[in-house]
Amino acid sequence: MMMAGGSSWDDYKGPARLIIVVAVLLICCCGGALTAVGVPLGEMMSFGKKHYNYQCDIALGPEPGASTSATATPTTASVPESAARQQRPETNPYAELYFDPADPNVTDRDLACASAMKTAPIQDEPWQEINTGPAVSCADDLALRYPEVAGTATMADYARDVIYSASIAGSTGQCTPTRAPTATVVENCGDPTATVASVILPATVGDQGYCGQVVDPKAASPGDLVFWEYIDRRATRVGVALGPGEVVTVDSGKFVRLEIPRDAEVQIKRVLGDAG
Structure with a gap:
């Protein structure tokens, strides 16, 4: 598979490949909303990395010594909370993630996150509403x-x-x-x-x-x-x-x-x- 600029898919290792996969997942699960509002590819990939890390932190808990990302959610001015809630996919798109345990660029956290995503629902920003019913x-x-x-x-x-x-x-x-x-x-x-x-x-x-x-x-x-x-x-x-x-x-x-x-x-x- 060839990427932009003549690079092959195999040229991308560990985190770089993950960010590309996450960006593609975001396009798929959000119905192209990010591209529809004209977000540049680099910004989308940065958003994708933050989104992936946020999903992992919510499932696994923040890494020891790191500030919790539960209050530092990956939002953009272009995608308001109400729109993000409406675009929530029925299943977690990260459930399809797979990492090769033998890949030296793959961390234990990546492996744990991939396992957790098989179970976890996709996360919105922390909900602010009191529950009733x-x-x-x-x-x-x-x-x-x-x-x-x-x-x-x-x-x-x-x-x-x-x-x-x-x-x-x-x-x-x-x-x-x-x-x-x-x-x-x-x-x-x-x-x-x-x-x-x-x-x-x-x-x-x-x-x-x-x-x-x-x-x-x-x-x-x-x-x-x-x-x-x-x-x-x-x-x-x-x-x-x-x-x-x-x-x-x-x-x-x-x-x-x-x-x-x-x-x-x-x-x-x-x-x-x-x-x-």
Whole structure:
């Protein structure tokens, strides 16, 4: 394959090749919007690199010692937030990324990101809206009532059961603690823009951390998931938010209610759709 200027595809290694792939993905998933507004190729590739890094940071957590990119999102004046939301693809275009582990230019973070993208929905800028609706009201109730009726649970099972039970409350007309079934499809897991019969999260905290749409901490709502203590590019703790200040989680086999940590590596993810 020949590129502009007579260069072949094989001349591009590691990061350079990745940026080209990302730029192509952006053109495909945004319906050519970036080119339609006359964005130069160099600027588009710069945007593509930032967009890719942002998607990775949201899924994996920011790199140790780096400032979180959750508040430094890759926006341009040409693509307003409302337009970006409308152009959101149904599936994550980065799910098709593949890196050769033997390539010396490919980092461990690239490999971890490619794996996470198989599960994670594509991310918008952090949502600013408070969530509402039957599922949210049920999650608010179950987050506190679940410990009384369900006994001891792991962090991951607590999150799975509360979210699943809340997600079906609107269709069943009941808000009762229910054990979540085993997840069989994890693509775009917990995407709050999708219309689904129920939200079934993966079995482990690390895999759950790839799910959902990132939310601004000030907009944290009942039923949003709070992830923190990222180790080896995976979340190790999860809880169910009660609002912008508190979260319920499991610690050493006991249910605890505590303040949402104010650490740069905390991610708040929305997995429940709103009233619409």
